[in-house]
Amino acid sequence: MTTVVRDAPRTRPNPVLELSRANGDLLVLTHIYTATLVLGVGALFGMLQGFSRANLIVMPAWFDYYRMLTAHGVLMALVFTTFFITGLFTYCVYRTIPRVRSVTLGWAGYCLMLLGTAMAAVAILDGSASVLYTFYAPLKASPLFYFGATFLVLGTWIVALDLFLNVAWFKRARPAERIPLPAFMATCTMIMWIVATLGVVAEMGLLIPWSLGWTSGIDVGLTRMFFWYFGHPLVYFWIMGAYTIWYAVVPTTFRGTVFSDALTRLAFVMLLLLSTPVGLHHQYLDPGVSSGWKLLHTMTTFGVVIPSFMTAFAIFATFELAARRAGVRGFANVVRWLPWRDPVFAGPALGMLLFIFGGFGGIVNNSYSMDVLVHNTMWIVGHFHITVGGPVALTFIGAAYGLIPALSGRKLFAPKLALVQVYTWFAGMSIMSIAMHWAGLLGAPRRTSDVSYFGAQGAATWHPEMLWAAVGGTIVALSVVMFIVVATGTWVADRRTASRPELAFAPLDRDAASTPAVLDRLGRWAFVAIVLAVLAYAGPVTQQLHAHAYLAPGMRTW
């Protein structure tokens, strides 16, 4: 089988190939360090938000709460995750398809992403784009913000193109072989990402001319629909990045294997197909969208749970199989046997624990009329902190402790601190997220700088939860400081290892069945994904366009 995926032993070192690999490593390392820096800034803002909502501080007018909230949301949801994932997938493809390659396209993508981020950051920090990360019209940010966000997305398309070209080269060069599993997961996810980001690019096609003053009004309902067409698959983009690490990297920490090559590919194909036709579950409470269309998306959203069930099974099966081969049996013994002192394992594994709760919460949110009780309350904030802030971020950070030494050839600085860091994050995020969920059940609204409402009766019960959320947020922020100390310490201390440590990918299980070739026909699956997205959205978009003749003028209300 080809799913290897340590580099083949090189009897005769090929200096050109070595140089090519080093160039690729530098590109990926730059992605990872960019993501690290962004995470640090975002976490600081997050902590201050917690203090503000708990009425411990009041943000000054020159850097008000909503400006900070916009920065936090954009940096964490759109920038940190995207830089990490594009870096990770570049790593997956470059390492499993070793060849002499140009990294020009990869760097072009990175630079455009960085330029876009810088433009959006300037707009947010100078106060001309306090529109939060959802930028709902008719709140009108400066054109710089919309251009920046667009460039960020277009940059990821260039990265995707680079990866697709590499995979296409592989298929041409070795037509008899399967696409290596990590490269398959990367390609599958990037195809899903392109299908999804078409929505936000279409939205930008409406917002940019409007923000430049070329059009006088905006169809608010339509921009919301375009946003959420992109907004939910965005979540799956994060999750597929985390799953890639769970399937392919986590087993290497205990000499485990990929449980099933075929089922892993099937899960990713299902995620590609089902991530997009689900976005209306974010718009259950929107006027102008019939309840029937919303119910359709409830059903498709339940469908996208299935590949997550498959993943849960595969991951626990991987644990158990490896433990049995080491002669360990019984639930408690297997749990004890796992390498809880290795942050590359502990980060993702603690993330998996959080995801059990995140997944349950997600099913509640998707439950149609039940969403009325939690929509736009702190419950939702708790939900996405226990998902993107839990399994996704912890997995990425854990993987970074393996990636940084593998890419830089440096010894990890303060590995004990790295271990403490992942557990601290787990504790802080649990406290914060539980408090947020609880506040949400009591009705506390999200996206509000202060929930005291002049001492109103109903609001009094929210304050203790906000205090707990601030406590949890502070612990997470401390944890981020530890991560940054380890990441920058590794760089600054610059202790070279004799042999470059490898963040290898797990081999296939020896029992694994042969994989149907049709799963690798990614072009075909991309076509099906687009057809499903069109089917799910043709009705509601037509409804928006037909029933709605009115445009809203833009406003700056901050």
Place this chain on the structure above:
Amino acid sequence: MAIHVHRQERLWLTAGLAILVVFAAVITTSAIVDGFVPPSRVQSIDPTKVAQTPPFDHPGLRRVAPGAYEAYYVARIFSFTPAEIRVPAGSRVTFYVTSADVEHGFSIPETGVNTMVTPGWVSGVSHRFAKPGTYLLVCNEYCGAGHQLMAAKVVVTP
């Protein structure tokens, strides 16, 4: 070329799928039989002419039958009009809300009243207020610098 699926995995996936089917069936049944659907009114309005468009030119409470009210609200940065309504306990109130400027939210915590308020559309949501008390009505979608101040009251008298 079938994919080999382990027996335990088949059991696990079957159980998972069964749970999802039960969820879907419960949701669909309660939607069709009991009418438990999220607020999904489809009625457009010119957001630049809200103040001139009846009934939103005179927002407020109307009694339509004994124990049944309609309340017309305009959401505008950073307040709701009317700022306060009073109804006797046991009343069913249907809220119709629209925005004269940006996206707002309309939520009465710990009740089923929760809807987005989108410029260009009229939202509708109905609730029976069984218990007397002063209910806080808040905007739960970010609308600008004074968003945290945007609130109103629903007073339910004994």
